[in-house]
Amino acid sequence: MVDFKCFYWLLTCTSLICVCSSQDCIVSVIHKMKQFEEELLDTKVGILRIEKKVLNTIDVAITSLKAELKESIQEQVREAMAEILQGESLQDMVKSQVVSDLQHLKQGYHQMKRQLRHVSRSLKDFQDEKDEFHESVLKKADVWNRENSSDTCVRDKHRLEIELQKFDVTAAELKADIKRYMALNETCQSQMLQMKTALGASSCTPAPVNLTTTSRPPVSTTSVMTPRPEEEKSRILIAPAWSNTQHHFRQLNIHSNSLSVYQYHTMKQVGYVAYIAKTKKLLIGLRIPPKIVSSPLDTSHVTVLREGVDTYGMAVDEDRDIVFIATDQPQKSISRMSTQGKDFTTIIDLSKYGSTPWQITLDTRRKRIYGCNTGTLFTVTYDGQGLATLATGRHMYAVTLDQTAGVLYYSIDKKLMNMTVSNNVSTEVTTLNASPWNMRLYRDTIYFSGWTTNTVGVVDVTYNTVASTLQSISMNGAHTLLLCLIP
Structure with a gap:
């Protein structure tokens, strides 16, 4: 509060007294001074009352804002947990x-x-x-x-x-x-x-894993059937690449080596398909219009994660919640985002390094990315550092990694090669009937799709032999086939 000073008024009154020549004037001036002093006291009391009222209003506003902020934070936390859990229990x-x-x-x-x-x-x-x-x-x-x-x-x-x-x-x-x-x-x-x-010990115990190695039966191509739910174990999803005609995905059931229709998705202009095991979701890259969508496994529901991204290769580091993407649009690069499509960023621009990057694979222990771009097998760290060429050749599209053995598998034209990542020494495994476009490693077996051919080949890397070939998968208009492993 401001303490009012009466010095100015005292001087004024003194002047008035000096000027006044009669006693009546002096009495009148003193009376006016008392009135003025009473008015000052009333004003001071009013100011104190207003100040108290303002302070009470501020306290009420602060309490209300705190309650609203707490409720907003709780709501955001609930939404974040719902988004993370995606309908699944802990x-x-x-x-x-x-x-x-x-x-x-x-x-x-x-x-x-x-x-x-x-x-x-x-x-x-x-x-x-x-x-x-x-x-x-x-x-x-x-x-x-x-x-x-x-x-x-x-x-x-x-x-x-x-x-x-x-x-x-x-x-x-x-x-x-x-x-x-x-x-x-x-x-x-x-x-x-x-x-x-x-x-x-858990009530949700999955079926026990059979560790006995069994011989692979011949691939059935004469009949297309939907397997019983209890038989759906490890499988390879097969999608049409860049087709203008909508096709149902197919699935190669690894346990029975039979082909059936994957009835949940009918799509066209597919560029790539990846799988997130923790959340049991598919990541599908579409070309026209370019975007990345997400779908829970074995459902037809689709959610758009990113617009304007054209990709030919994706790889998932589930422990770090990162999806690495080989992009052709908006530029030829390796980018990354979360598995929910957030925090999209480019880690390295490859526009001056060569053609479009195709399939990529991850060494999650050493935090390195391996990829092909038609004429080069290259590697780079998760943060875009240490770009290096490991091998060169023709028609280099596909790459996959056996992280346990430290062996990288890639293709040069129709030759399947392997490389020990510790010393970058390459050897030829076998010769295939087509240049691989996609490769997926499952246990001791590589499944590959041929470039510009509607075939899927199976290679036993233990004995370096082609075990079988699934011929002429009916997807008219598809340039080639895309493979996605569902282990």
Whole structure:
């Protein structure tokens, strides 16, 4: 509050007194001063009352705003949780995570079995070579002893015996490696048994995983049938690429190796299809108009995530909630977004690096992206750094990674190649009947679609042979086929 000063009025009154010449004037001035003083006191009381009223109004407004803000925050949190859960319970999400971990462990188990077979074959070959060398050395030593008993022959024989001892040491090391792999095998089996036991304790336990490797039956192409729901296990969704005619997706049922109609989607101008295992959703890239849509698995409901994005390749890092996208529009680049379509950003511009980037795959442990752009196999980090060329050739479109084994599979024209990511050394696996456009690795098998052909091929990478080929999938007007693995 402002404290009113009366000094000015006192001076004025004094002046009036001095001017006044009579006593009546003095009395009149004093009376007016008392009236003025009373008015000042009334004014001060009114100001205090107004101030108190204003403070009460401010307190009421602050309390009301706090309540509205709290209610708004609670509503936003509920909306965010509903968007994250997408109609699923937390128990379902935990179960999905456990199943995903079990699948990763199972993949490691199968990779260990492949390595064990490889070591066993190497040991057998080495033992055969050692036995042949041993017999050859003994024959030569026996001949030399008969033909020449000089000291030189004795020294040569002694040197050869030392070499044989080295071979025996190497063989012992290989046998020790086999024992270690066998111990690792037992450890993996024990961990998988514990996982299945933990799943068995839950009321939502999925069906137990059969770890026994069975032979693949011939692919049925004569009849198209819808499998029973209990038979729908691992499968490959097959979509038409860039077709102006709407087609139903197809699905290759891996457990029975049979083809059937995927009745939930009829689409045209499809550029790519990816799958998010945690949320059980499909990501579908459409070309005309360019956009990315999302659909829950085995439903026909579609939600638009991004407009104006034309893609030929997507890869999902589910643990980090990131989708990486090889884009042709709005520019030739690698971009990223969340699995809900948010935070879309370009991590590297590839317009000066070559043609459009096609299929991409992820090494989630090392946080690297691998991709092809017709003439180049390249790699780059998650944040767009360290762009490097790994291989070059013709018609390079498809790439997939066996992360457990550290082996990258890619194509050069009709040749299927593999590369060890630790040293970037490539070898040829086999020759195919078409240049692969999409490749999907499941256990020890690569499924690929041929460029400009409506065929799906199956390659057993354990024995580097083409196991079977699914010919002439009926999708007229499709330039080629797109593959999406539903493990």
